Amino acid sequence: MISGNSTQTAGPALRIENLDKYYGTFRALRSVNLSVERGEKIVVCGPSGSGKSTMIRCINRLEQHNAGRITVLGTELNDDVGNIDEIRREVGMVFQHFNLFPHMTVLENCMLSPMIVRRKPRADAEATARRYLEKVRIPEQAMKFPGQLSGGQQQRVAIARALCMQPQIMLFDEPTSALDPEMISEVLDVMVTLASEGMTMICVTHEMGFARRVADRVVFMDGGEIVEEAPPEEFFTASRNERTRQFLSQVLGH
């Protein structure tokens, strides 16, 4: 149970210990260990099917883990519904396919959860939403519907929507993979700004330029395991791991 305001809780933002996840009999995560400090930026990469999505979806219970412990901001993620709610309030997520609510305007997308979950008055929620839409540089699209925006704009709305809950941790699952090349940078720019403001971020992405610029650590996964964990300069230049080097040569095109 959480008592009082969790922002005052000391300790790491996230701790994952010996995490196992099975889909039926298939073992998607093999004893994963990861600790993330407050304000740290982690980039997770690895080949397709290596368990990156599974790992970050376990952090906010979109997937249920089978063994091991996940502790988010001092709260253990278990079957306690109160804990799950508490963690989801503090952890924002951005998806590959944006997943905006198509029947609501951009503004409503951003106001929905703060009004219902945080019980904010409408005027407050609207002010917050407009502030974050400004921040992701699309204040003028507030009254449009998601279907009327480009992919890059939709993804920036999705980031604003998550930020409106004023979370302490942000999860990104391949936020630029579904975008046309010319729109990738507008989304990455927003993420870089967010990182510079001290947000705790866990980003699954293959944008190695982004990893070099903002990551404190790069985590490389393969076959459901964390194979290597290193600061970017070491990861990109001095990795001794064969699987890492093979992956890097593919994404960097060497």
Place this chain on the structure above:
Amino acid sequence: MSSLLRNQKVRNALLQLLYVGSIAALVLAGVVIARRNLAEQGITSGFDFLFKSTGWDVNFTLLPATANDPYWWFFLIGITNTLFLGTVGLMLATIVGTIVGLARTSSNELAQLLGRTYVDIFRNIPLILQVFFWYALITHLPTPRAAHEAWGFLLTSRGLYIPFPNVGGGTMALALFALLAAIALPLWLGRTSQLSQAIGQRRGIQFAGAAAALACAAIILAIGRLPDAPFIDFPALQGLNLRGGLRIPPEFSALAIAIAIYGGSYIAEIVRGGFQSVGKGQMEAALSLGLSPWRVFTLVRLPLALRAMLPILANQYVWLMKATTMGIAVGFTDFFMIVALTINHSGQTLEVIGILMAGFLAINLSLAALFNRLNKAIALKGNQLRG
């Protein structure tokens, strides 16, 4: 000239004109030929018969009826009966369909199996057989003398008897209207954006709205009650028959149940399709924002599923509305039955069939128009990405 003919707008307008003109010519020719044939047989055509009295006695009517009433009044009775049966049948079918459809999409395997069995059985038995089945079942219930009473309700071979407020028709309509407002008002108050209060305060306003409407209903009933009679009229045995309360005749019950069950099996499939069309991504996003499963359902899954269902549901409703003509099979005086009776009694076949077609066209076009508006109002804007 030739350049004018190559203009797309001009071409479309000419084609329209040609189309409408040829249909009008066809109808006109039909009318002329029919009039000549009828005149040769010595039958006068026209709508004068509408104002003659019928001498009929109908078994179910929402409007006051006497044997002296003219044909046109009985047409109105038929139409209101059809509308009433249709409304009750469609509402029940929608409830049944929603429950069965949700069962089919649930993760519970027993619920899935039950839902599938239901759909497989009731969709594959013709509606008319189902009507006969329920009619036979109801008319074989105990006679009024032998019937058991439960909470003032009596289920007998002569129909279902229910306790009913002792008020006139007008009062009843007003009270129903107030009850409807009690449901609609909180919904509307919840939607309207002028209310800038927080969720908590808004709840209070919604409750107040509902309470006010309910109080109105109570006051209307209290003022409109008939003098010197108990407020609620309970059915009671008098001699061989039941007196008092409201009698719902077996014909009506059989039709309403059959439409509910048969229509429900079709609507269940529409509901299932609607829910399956909602992307998992939207629901996951809602969960990740901390919304409870119930909120995710009411705010994201249901509204999106409804948008997918509505166009198909409209077709289904129009189609079930036409199915009310089954009433003639068990002797329920719906519009179609009144039409059949009129043809027998007046001999004005063509005119009466014209009225029948116009009536159903009007009902179904209004229904379609209503749904089109609804559809337009809630349609998703822009291009939708599937993922």
